[in-house]
Amino acid sequence: MMAREHSIVLKEVGKVFRSQHSSVTALHNINLEIGSGEFFSIVGPSGCGKTTLLRILAGLETASGGGIEINVTSKDRPVNSMVFQEQSVFPWMTVIDNVAYGLRLRGVPKKERNTIATHYIKMIGLTNFAAAYPHQLSGGMKQRVSVARAFANNPEILLMDEPFGSLDEQNRIILQQELLKIWDMSKKTTVFITHSIDEALCLSDRIMIMTAHPGTVKTIIDIDLPRPRDISTIRTSGRYNELYQKIWLTLQEEVLGNK
Numbered sequence: 001m002m003a004r005e006h007s008i009v010l011k012e013v014g015k016v017f018r019s020q021h022s023s024v025t026a027l028h029n030i031n032l033e034i035g036s037g038e039f040f041s042i043v044g045p046s047g048c049g050k051t052t053l054l055r056i057l058a059g060l061e062t063a064s065g066g067g068i069e070i071n072v073t074s075k076d077r078p079v080n081s082m083v084f085q086e087q088s089v090f091p092w093m094t095v096i097d098n099v100a101y102g103l104r105l106r107g108v109p110k111k112e113r114n115t116i117a118t119h120y121i122k123m124i125g126l127t128n129f130a131a132a133y134p135h136q137l138s139g140g141m142k143q144r145v146s147v148a149r150a151f152a153n154n155p156e157i158l159l160m161d162e163p164f165g166s167l168d169e170q171n172r173i174i175l176q177q178e179l180l181k182i183w184d185m186s187k188k189t190t191v192f193i194t195h196s197i198d199e200a201l202c203l204s205d206r207i208m209i210m211t212a213h214p215g216t217v218k219t220i221i222d223i224d225l226p227r228p229r230d231i232s233t234i235r236t237s238g239r240y241n242e243l244y245q246k247i248w249l250t251l252q253e254e255v256l257g258n259k
């Protein structure tokens, strides 16, 4: 762990989903410290509790036990913004209004919020579409709008649940590169869920691998690939391949149930 202040601290966090006839332990004894400005990814077998953990961080779900601390540095910004896999843009709003939506809710004056939104729209390459409506955009473009909106909100932490999971490979690479660029400039604490080892490697400072059911922390791996990163060149490095192997071998034990 790098010597920097913590943005997120989880202590012995657990989650049990209870219904009348059954109970499912989704998370067990999660202990975690995520540094301020860190890009932290979570990978793990399907159903290991990744989304549950992110929803707890977002305050959309309550933990059954343990403690969660998020370092709030300013009252003038939201604690978190979330980007989901499925597109979550408002179809009746233009691109600029979608990106500025969170700012409008917080009462930021129109001129100021449009300046901020325009900045992020430029960063994700949609300047010519600022006045367009979502039905005029491709799936990849809509997902860019979601990413721009999350950054424009300027939250304490950014939570991303497989944001590029439904995109084709070309669009996925373009959005990963844009996310790298925008994150490099803002150094926003980011928790990112993905099923792709490659995506986690290209983007992250550290990757947490979770155990299969119930979800616990299996291991956390430092990704010591140099920044700023270029996705096409990073994949050709020997270190990338070493880390890929290490993560896959660890993950495989969980995916195949070979513990």
Ligand SMILES: Nc1ncnc2c1ncn2[C@@H]1O[C@H](COP(=O)(O)OP(=O)(O)OP(=O)(O)O)[C@@H](O)[C@H]1O
Residues within 6 Å of the ligand: 017, 018, 024, 025, 026, 044, 045, 046, 047, 048, 049, 050, 051, 052, 053
């Ligand atoms: N609302 C709920 N009620 C009951 N059980 C739930 C609920 N939400 C999640 N679970 C269970 O908790 C466990 C973890 O689910 P979760 O969606 O967090 O996993 P995940 O790692 O994100 O999965 P995937 O990679 O497939 O998206 C699963 O066994 C799931 O069935």
